[in-house]
Amino acid sequence: MSALIRVSLSLAKREFTRFIRQPQRVIGTVAQPLLFWLFLGAGFAGSFRPAGMEGVSYLEYFYPGVMLMMMLFASIFSSITIIEDRDAGFLQGVLVAPVSRLAIVLGKVLGCTSIAMVQTLIFTIAAPFLGLNLGFGSLVMLLMGFVLTGVGFSALGFLLAWGMKSTSAFHAVMMVFLMPLWMLSGALFPLGNVPQAMKLVMLANPVSHALIIIRAPFYYGPQVLLADPHYLTSLAVTIAWAVLCLGLSMARVNKRERGVAAA
Amino acid sequence: MITIDDLTHIYPGSRKVPARTAISGLSLGVREGEFVILSGPNGSGKSTLFRILCGLALPSLGRVSIAGFDLFAQPAKVREIMGVVFQSPAVDKHLSVAENLAIHGDLYGLSGAEYRSRREEALSWTDLADRLDQQVSTLSGGLARQVELAKVLMTNPKVLLLDEPTTGLDPVSRRNFLDALHRLQKARGMTVLMTSHVFAEADDVDRVAIMREGKLLAYDSPKALKAMIGTEMVVLQAKDTEGLAARLRAEMGLAVRCIGDEVRLEETENGESLPLLEKILDRYRPEVLSISIKQPGLDDVFVHVTSRAVPDHALAIDLKRTGS
Numbered sequence: 001m002s003a004l005i006r007v008s009l010s011l012a013k014r015e016f017t018r019f020i021r022q023p024q025r026v027i028g029t030v031a032q033p034l035l036f037w038l039f040l041g042a043g044f045a046g047s048f049r050p051a052g053m054e055g056v057s058y059l060e061y062f063y064p065g066v067m068l069m070m071m072l073f074a075s076i077f078s079s080i081t082i083i084e085d086r087d088a089g090f091l092q093g094v095l096v097a098p099v100s101r102l103a104i105v106l107g108k109v110l111g112c113t114s115i116a117m118v119q120t121l122i123f124t125i126a127a128p129f130l131g132l133n134l135g136f137g138s139l140v141m142l143l144m145g146f147v148l149t150g151v152g153f154s155a156l157g158f159l160l161a162w163g164m165k166s167t168s169a170f171h172a173v174m175m176v177f178l179m180p181l182w183m184l185s186g187a188l189f190p191l192g193n194v195p196q197a198m199k200l201v202m203l204a205n206p207v208s209h210a211l212i213i214i215r216a217p218f219y220y221g222p223q224v225l226l227a228d229p230h231y232l233t234s235l236a237v238t239i240a241w242a243v244l245c246l247g248l249s250m251a252r253v254n255k256r257e258r259g260v261a262a263a
Numbered sequence: 264m265i266t267i268d269d270l271t272h273i274y275p276g277s278r279k280v281p282a283r284t285a286i287s288g289l290s291l292g293v294r295e296g297e298f299v300i301l302s303g304p305n306g307s308g309k310s311t312l313f314r315i316l317c318g319l320a321l322p323s324l325g326r327v328s329i330a331g332f333d334l335f336a337q338p339a340k341v342r343e344i345m346g347v348v349f350q351s352p353a354v355d356k357h358l359s360v361a362e363n364l365a366i367h368g369d370l371y372g373l374s375g376a377e378y379r380s381r382r383e384e385a386l387s388w389t390d391l392a393d394r395l396d397q398q399v400s401t402l403s404g405g406l407a408r409q410v411e412l413a414k415v416l417m418t419n420p421k422v423l424l425l426d427e428p429t430t431g432l433d434p435v436s437r438r439n440f441l442d443a444l445h446r447l448q449k450a451r452g453m454t455v456l457m458t459s460h461v462f463a464e465a466d467d468v469d470r471v472a473i474m475r476e477g478k479l480l481a482y483d484s485p486k487a488l489k490a491m492i493g494t495e496m497v498v499l500q501a502k503d504t505e506g507l508a509a510r511l512r513a514e515m516g517l518a519v520r521c522i523g524d525e526v527r528l529e530e531t532e533n534g535e536s537l538p539l540l541e542k543i544l545d546r547y548r549p550e551v552l553s554i555s556i557k558q559p560g561l562d563d564v565f566v567h568v569t570s571r572a573v574p575d576h577a578l579a580i581d582l583k584r585t586g587s
Binding site: 003018090091097099259 | 320321322324345347349352353355
């Protein structure tokens with residue numbers, strides 16, 4: 001167990017070190033969602049009047065949605081580095097080392113999650129300007145939401161990237177797959193009056209549940225949240241999603257290419 | 264120490280590409296403390312064999328045991344005692360030398376005082392002492408290779424696998440790398456299996472294995488391999504290679520072979536070469552561009568062995584002696 005943690009943290013630290021040595025990457029990943037938020041927020045401000053949400057500006061509504069986007073995209077697009085690791089040769093050295101295959105997955109996943117967290121936390125500085133004041137308990141809940149989302153989606157990125165040969169294919173797949181999930185999560189607009197079929201999609205969408213556990217701490221304290229079946233369901237789904245993606249990734253790493261029986 | 268038993272690897276085909284046999288029925292043994300070079304032309308199955316040996320791929324058939332452990336059933340046990348140097352460097356170029364060594368230490372469970380003393384020992388033979396904080400990407404090719412070897416040796420492997428480790432190094436760096444490798448191998452009694460194309464590297468190893476088309480063609484000491492093609496040979500370059508070879512065969516009854524643009528007369532007894540050379544010059548002078556007497560080297564053995572059709576029962580040399 002201690003070996004698992006030591007190896008995971010060592011690999012995660014490497015991931016993080018590489019990230020902060022590329023200032024362009026840091027600036028780009030923080031600036032892009034920020035611009036997205038400001039421009040969309042300004043554009044939709046006038047027309048945003050959903051029922052039952054009076055007094056909520058679009059900038060405020062969209063704020064947790066952008067945080068979710070940052071966690072999602074930063075963690076998934078950081079896990080793309082597994083393709084570079086393989087091409088550059090670093091990965092083979094790790095694979096032949098006497099380490100648990102789970103540690104190889106966790107190293108990448110924790111590294112990517114921490115990268116995504118840094119970006120998202122910088123963005124959290126904007127909260128007070130929106131009149132959102134986080135108590136200590138809520139902040140802890142929010143951070144937990146970030147970590148769980150980061151772990152689940154970095155592991156998804158890992159799983160998808162593992163078998164891919166190029167980073168460009170990864171980008172294409174992610175855009176087609178991830179963008180719709182994020183848009184249908186309620187991050188961009190409330191899904192209050194959507195048709196029943198859409199509600200089902202939403203319910204099955206792990207991104208919607210991640211949004212709930214990120215948005216809720218801005219409005220409620222831990223006592224309220226932990227007693228709310230809605231929140232608890234989303235929390236359980238997000239945890240289950242993370243465990244599922246980690247497990248599948250580990251199985252993928254464990255699977256060695258095998259020769260066939262006959263030509 | 265390494266026992267490969269009747270190994271076969273077939274790559275799965277697809278609709279467009281038929282399945283391909285990379286290794287077929289290969290058996291080979293490496294004894295403890297032995298230094299073996301594995302060689303063969305491109306596409307001979309070396310790389311596939313290497314991937315299987317370091318546990319990255321599973322074969323279609325056959326068994327491999329390393330230090331008594333079944334590689335396929337107990338890969339974790341084997342990983343603990345094995346060090347691997349890949350052809351493409353397995354270091355992170357964006358990290359410093361020290362950071363790379365630290366990660367490697369973490370992967371192999373080295374920490375504290377043990378890690379520091381091992382690191383010191385591993386660095387003692389390198390030229391890296393004052394470059395620990397430099398990023399690997401800023402090092403020369405030779406130094407980057409030293410990082411690789413230092414890193415792998417830090418964990419005291421019993422078995423060391425190297426895949427064409429000197430590719431891309433200049434002759435001096437290559438020599439330095441190999442000298443260090445030989446010295447450390449002897450000092451530590453490591454078992455070393457290294458793939459290589461460069462036969463200058465093979466003269467001072469214990470045994471050389473030559474593969475082609477997934478089969479073992481020859482496996483013996485460099486001395487015995489050289490003895491295979493006679494003690495001397497006469498090498499000719501002619502205006503018309505095939506034509507001259509045919510005439511030599513027909514008119515002088517010589518068993519010559521054409522290899523590339525050379526005509527070779529390989530199995531010549533010592534002392535016979537010079538008279539033979541004179542005789543050939545007497546008769547075919549206008550045809551001949553150059554002629555020389557050559558002591559066979561391992562590259563000649565390689566050409567000799569790999570350029571003929573693969574026989575069903577390999578060569579006349581003793582393949583039974585492959586057990587470890």
